[in-house]
Amino acid sequence: MKKSLSLVLATLLFVVLGCSLGGLTGKKDEAPTPAPDSTSSDTTKSDTTSSDTKSDTKSTSGNSGNLTLDNFNKLKAGMKYDEVVKILGSEGSETSSSTIGNIELKSFKWEGDKFARIYVNFKNDEMTSKSQSGLGSSSSAGDADITKAKYDEIKNGMSYDEVKKIIGSEGEQNSSSSSGSSTYSSYTWKGANYSRISISLKDDKVTSKRQSNLK
Secondary structure, eight states, X not given: XXXXXXXXXXXXXXXXXXXXXXXXXXXXXXXXXXXXXXXXXXXXXHHHHHHXXXXXXXXXXXXXXXXXXXXXXXXXXXXXXXXXXXXXXXXXXXXXXXXXXXXXXXXXXXXXXXXXXEEEEEETTEEEEEEEESOOOTTTTTOOOOOHHHHHHOOTTOOHHHHHHHHTSOOEEEEEEEETTEEEEEEEEEOGGGOEEEEEEETTEEEEEEEESOO
C-alpha cells in the first residue's frame, strides 16, 4: 500500500515538473512585441503638417485685382459684372444691394495697393457708373503742365479732346456715369505745388471747371 502511494506521488511530481518546464520553454520561443516606430510616426506627422501648411497657403493667397488707370478706363457703361471682373482680374467686394420693384441695384469696390480704389455701380447687372481714387498717372502725380492761362482757355461746351489738346496731356478720370441717354464724367489734372484743374462733362461737353493754386 505504501509502495503504491509513493508511486502515485512520484508520478504526480513528474507531471507537475513537466508542465512547468513546458511553460518556460513556450515563453522562450515567443517573439518579442516590436516597439512602435517613433521615427515613422514623426515623419507622418511632419508630412501631414507640411501638407496642411501648403493647403493653408494656397487658400489664403488672393489677387487684389489689376487696379490701374488703363483698366479703369476700359470699364464702359452697360458692361456686365462678369465683364468688369475679367478686366480687373478679381471679384469685387459688395458694398450695397437693394431691389426696387423689378430693378436690382448693386455697388462693388475693388481695393489695391497704396490706397488704390475702384467703385462700380450696377443696375440689373449692367454698369451705370464708376469712380476711382489712388490710381497713378502723369496727371495725378503732379506732372501735368497746367497754368492759369491754359485754364482760362477752357470753355463750357468744349469736348474732352479739346481740353486735352489745350493742357497737353490726358486727364485722370475720376468718375463716369450714365442716366437715361446722357453720360457724365469728370477729369483732373495735377501740377506742381498742389495745383490742379478739374472739369465735369455731360455727353462729352464741358459743363463746369475748377482750379486751385494756378499761376
